[in-house]
Amino acid sequence: MKRLPILLLLLLFPLVSSAQTVLNGLIMEENPDGKDMGLSGANVFWLDTSIGTVTDLDGAFSIPYKEEYSKLVISYVGYKTDTLTVSTNKPVKHWLKSNASLDEVVLKSRRKASSRSFIEAQNVINVSSAELLKAACCNLSESFETNPSIDVNFADAITGTRQIKMLGLTSPYTLITTENVPSIRGAAQAYGLSFIPGTWVESIQITKGAGSVVNGFESIAGQINAELQKPTTDDRIFVNAYGAANGRFELNTHLNTNVTEKWSTGLYLHGNMRDEKFDDNNDSFLDMPLARQINVMNRWQYTNGEKGFVSFLNFRYLNDEKQIGQINFDPDTDKGTTNAWGGEIDTQRIDISAKLGYVNPEVPYESMGLQLAYSNHDQESYFGLREYNIVHNSFYGNGLFNSIIGDSRHKFKTGLSATYDDYKELVEDTNYDRTENSVGGFFEYSYDNLSDLTVTAGLRLDVHNLLGTFVTPRIHALYKPWDKSAFRASIGRGKRSANIFTENQGLFSTSRNIVILNTGGEIYGLEPEIAWNYGVSYLQGFDLFGRRADVTLDFYRTDFQNQVVVDWEQTNEVRFYNLKGDSFANSFQIEFNYNVFERFDIRTAYKFYDVETQYASEKLEKPLTPKHRIFGNVSYETSLKTNGAHWKFDATYNWLGEQRFSNNSIRDYSPTVATVNAQVTKVFSSKFELYLGGENITNVKQDNPIVSSDNPFGPNFDTSFVYGPIFGSSYYAGLRFKI
Amino acid sequence: MKKAIAIIVLMFVGTVMVGQNKNAKATLDVDGVCMMCKERIEKAAIKTKGVKSAVWNVETHELSIIYDERKADLAAINQSIADVGHDTKEIKATDEAYNSVHPCCLYRDEDVQKDHN
Numbered sequence: 022m023k024r025l026p027i028l029l030l031l032l033l034f035p036l037v038s039s040a041q042t043v044l045n046g047l048i049m050e051e052n053p054d055g056k057d058m059g060l061s062g063a064n065v066f067w068l069d070t071s072i073g074t075v076t077d078l079d080g081a082f083s084i085p086y087k088e089e090y091s092k093l094v095i096s097y098v099g100y101k102t103d104t105l106t107v108s109t110n111k112p113v114k115h116w117l118k119s120n121a122s123l124d125e126v127v128l129k130s131r132r133k134a135s136s137r138s139f140i141e142a143q144n145v146i147n148v149s150s151a152e153l154l155k156a157a158c159c160n161l162s163e164s165f166e167t168n169p170s171i172d173v174n175f176a177d178a179i180t181g182t183r184q185i186k187m188l189g190l191t192s193p194y195t196l197i198t199t200e201n202v203p204s205i206r207g208a209a210q211a212y213g214l215s216f217i218p219g220t221w222v223e224s225i226q227i228t229k230g231a232g233s234v235v236n237g238f239e240s241i242a243g244q245i246n247a248e249l250q251k252p253t254t255d256d257r258i259f260v261n262a263y264g265a266a267n268g269r270f271e272l273n274t275h276l277n278t279n280v281t282e283k284w285s286t287g288l289y290l291h292g293n294m295r296d297e298k299f300d301d302n303n304d305s306f307l308d309m310p311l312a313r314q315i316n317v318m319n320r321w322q323y324t325n326g327e328k329g330f331v332s333f334l335n336f337r338y339l340n341d342e343k344q345i346g347q348i349n350f351d352p353d354t355d356k357g358t359t360n361a362w363g364g365e366i367d368t369q370r371i372d373i374s375a376k377l378g379y380v381n382p383e384v385p386y387e388s389m390g391l392q393l394a395y396s397n398h399d400q401e402s403y404f405g406l407r408e409y410n411i412v413h414n415s416f417y418g419n420g421l422f423n424s425i426i427g428d429s430r431h432k433f434k435t436g437l438s439a440t441y442d443d444y445k446e447l448v449e450d451t452n453y454d455r456t457e458n459s460v461g462g463f464f465e466y467s468y469d470n471l472s473d474l475t476v477t478a479g480l481r482l483d484v485h486n487l488l489g490t491f492v493t494p495r496i497h498a499l500y501k502p503w504d505k506s507a508f509r510a511s512i513g514r515g516k517r518s519a520n521i522f523t524e525n526q527g528l529f530s531t532s533r534n535i536v537i538l539n540t541g542g543e544i545y546g547l548e549p550e551i552a553w554n555y556g557v558s559y560l561q562g563f564d565l566f567g568r569r570a571d572v573t574l575d576f577y578r579t580d581f582q583n584q585v586v587v588d589w590e591q592t593n594e595v596r597f598y599n600l601k602g603d604s605f606a607n608s609f610q611i612e613f614n615y616n617v618f619e620r621f622d623i624r625t626a627y628k629f630y631d632v633e634t635q636y637a638s639e640k641l642e643k644p645l646t647p648k649h650r651i652f653g654n655v656s657y658e659t660s661l662k663t664n665g666a667h668w669k670f671d672a673t674y675n676w677l678g679e680q681r682f683s684n685n686s687i688r689d690y691s692p693t694v695a696t697v698n699a700q701v702t703k704v705f706s707s708k709f710e711l712y713l714g715g716e717n718i719t720n721v722k723q724d725n726p727i728v729s730s731d732n733p734f735g736p737n738f739d740t741s742f743v744y745g746p747i748f749g750s751s752y753y754a755g756l757r758f759k760i
Numbered sequence: 761m762k763k764a765i766a767i768i769v770l771m772f773v774g775t776v777m778v779g780q781n782k783n784a785k786a787t788l789d790v791d792g793v794c795m796m797c798k799e800r801i802e803k804a805a806i807k808t809k810g811v812k813s814a815v816w817n818v819e820t821h822e823l824s825i826i827y828d829e830r831k832a833d834l835a836a837i838n839q840s841i842a843d844v845g846h847d848t849k850e851i852k853a854t855d856e857a858y859n860s861v862h863p864c865c866l867y868r869d870e871d872v873q874k875d876h877n
Contacts, residue, residue, distance in 0.1 A: 070794065070818055072876050085875060089795065384783050384826060386813055428806045429813045471803045 044086040046113030068092035086110040142475045142497040148225040162214035169626035169652040177527035178726035178740040188242040188608040189630040196240030208398040208413035218291040220273040230556035231513020234479035238493040241515035252287035256759035265753035268297030291316040304730040311344040329380040337372040362733035366402040390421040404529035416441040434465045459485035475499040487543040505562035518544045519585040530740040538598035551582040570615040579606040589683035602635030626652040649678035665707040672699040691744035720750040780829035789849040793867040793876040804844040
């Protein structure tokens with residue numbers, strides 16, 4: 022009975038809030054002192070509507086407000102037109118910039134940093150550049166720390182590599198693309214995410230569940246696409262410097278310029294290094310590797326709006342060096358000896374890609390695209406006495422045509438793609454060489470009834486020299502029965518060859534023997550992996566106490582028909598074999614987002630994973646995968662001053678339930694882990710900002726992450742039992758400068 | 761009567777013309793006030809046989825369409841829009857059709873127009 026009044030109150034709130042139907046505000050002329058100088062006669066209107074008004078003598082205005090309006094456009098002759106994003110009808114105060122000022126900045130008071138789509142059939146989460154700034158450091162692998170759909174953890178206790186998981190499955194099961202070209206795959210699987218600097222990324226799209234057939238047959242758990250900065254939209258000059266108390270330094274520079282009216286180019290330079298040795302847990306091993314990276318990208322963009330052409334050319338060179346192992350290890354004298362345990366991982370990579378897009382200016386629904394990409398990835402490394410080298414040459418081509426059938430309710434995409442991958446691997450004393458190639462065709466039809474239903478059905482047929490000839494179906498549906506709702510369902514199949522060594526590089530930093538049980542297959546003797554993914558999702562937006570909120574419920578199941586089982590259950594062995602029996606991953610997520618008050622947002626999520634595999638011995642839950650996870654993020658921004666100055670505050674909380682250890686003699690399950698990260702940014706103007714942050718500020722550490730660290734050449738040495746942070750709290754500071 | 765003649769003439773022209781454009785473009789003036797109207801107008805236009813694409817601009821009240829001249833003519837498109845309650849320059853919607861739109865979309869009403877201005 023006590024709850025009833027609250028319920029009634031809740032029911033009443035929308036009524037009360039809908040009664041306030043006017044947005045009041047004040048438009049002023051920008052001046053250096055920040056004084057209120059009202060601008061009379063400015064036009065104020067809601068974007069895409071005919072609802073508008075004009076400011077009075079004092080610059081004040083009053084405009085009808087409805088919740089569905091979100092973009093308020095303010096324009097006045099001689100001033101720059103600004104578009105404000107408005108989420109409630111709180112009074113607006115805005116300064117218009119005179120056209121005479123050279124500063125090309127459009128003030129956007131509020132943009133949701135991370136959002137789920139209400140209009141796409143696939144379950145896509147868009148992560149904007151504003152969200153990416155919340156994790157100030159440093160590369161793509163760390164960009165997901167404020168996102169509940171992706172889990173980030175350390176791959177091992179030695180290399181400092183972060184591994185991502187989606188729907189409870191490791192990153193090889195997720196297709197990772199840059200600008201829709203598969204990029205982090207093959208030899209780049211282990212460290213590839215750390216080869217894309219964070220500042221290069223403009224936005225990220227995360228698709229849960231089976232993705233589109235357009236990008237290939239490999240994705241199983243989902244797709245992650247990173248859009249990179251583009252010469253025409255990025256800042257003309259951008260500089261970012263970062264330094265952390267844990268000895269890591271980074272420098273990013275972007276230079277963008279228009280060469281001609283149609284051609285622009287951008288040069289993106291990244292360097293990072295850590296040359297200070299830390300061993301805070303006194304196990305004689307470096308807590309983080311020594312590292313040095315140089316990463317250079319040059320992009321050329323051609324835009325011809327009249328003829329409908331857009332084209333990109335990219336060139337990239339990467340050199341990355343890491344030194345791992347014991348603190349007194351010296352590569353010059355100790356390599357290949359048992360003086361001290363250590364290793365080096367040196368990677369060089371070249372990427373060349375070209376994209377051509379054409380939209381028929383006469384018929385805007387007709388478009389064509391061509392993507393070509395070549396990469397050469399060369400990793401030379403040793404881990405103690407174990408050597409591992411891989412060279413991967415890869416070619417990718419995809420041609421795409423979009424049009425309609427009859428009218429724009431029926432759209433289709435069709436095209437052809439080709440891949441070529443050549444691997445040369447040296448694993449200790451054994452050479453593994455393999456060449457894969459495939460040619461495929463795809464067709465994707467999508468139906469949109471223009472109001473509440475969208476269905477996308479795709480099919481592709483591929484002829485692959487090792488995987489055979491096979492069909493990949495994928496279906497997505499979106500249904501919006503009432504306001505602000507979105508029901509989604511998806512089914513899809515994926516198939517891939519597992520690169521067992523590069524995907525499990527942590528095994529080299531153990532004393533475990535490598536055992537491959539099967540010999541009949543084409544890929545290391547093993548069969549290709551095949552899985553089906555099924556998912557349902559429900560998103561509902563609503564008003565809570567007059568503020569925007571939304572809740573999402575997701576359930577996904579991945580069922581493996583065949584899998585390359587990575588079995589750590591035997592002492593002193595890591596075994597690979599074809600799945601016999603069941604292997605599945607169930608993932609349930611509930612997410613709640615709420616805009617508590619102006620510029621203050623909270624995001625919370627709970628996740629439940631049930632990932633089980635039939636091992637040779639018995640059916641077991643996947644090691645080092647917590648069943649329960651809790652995620653929380655709060656962010657607050659102060660209001661913008663005339664010159665764009667404001668403060669930003671952000672904190673993220675992560676809690677992981679206990680995780681199963683495989684054949685660990687000491688204990689079966691890890692303790693639970695809770696970590697907190699926080700960051701403060703002071704924006705001085707649209708040109709300059711400083712940030713300061715702390716990672717793992719409660720200083721949570723895993724005790725003895727390395728098993729048998731006192732005897733690294735002995736039979737029990739193992740660095741794979743990582744369930745939590747190895748390094749304690751660490752603080753960092755950085756700056757961003759842009760023109 | 762005039763309209764009927766116009767329609768007949770148009771239909772006649774439609775059958776006589778050779779080498780008709782598969783992707784003909786046209787702009788129609790359609791009355792309406794809001795985003796709900798936009799959805800209703802575009803849906804009505806696109807459901808007309810031969811119409812491939814329809815985009816209505818709420819500010820200018822212009823509906824830009826691409827259609828196949830062999831299968832559709834402008835009169836039929838105007839008619840389908842009028843049938844869902846929106847006046848076009850050529851055809852005024854019947855009162856019955858007009859009254860079927862959502863109350864907030866009653867664009868002939870001055871109060872409703874004012875609300876959206």
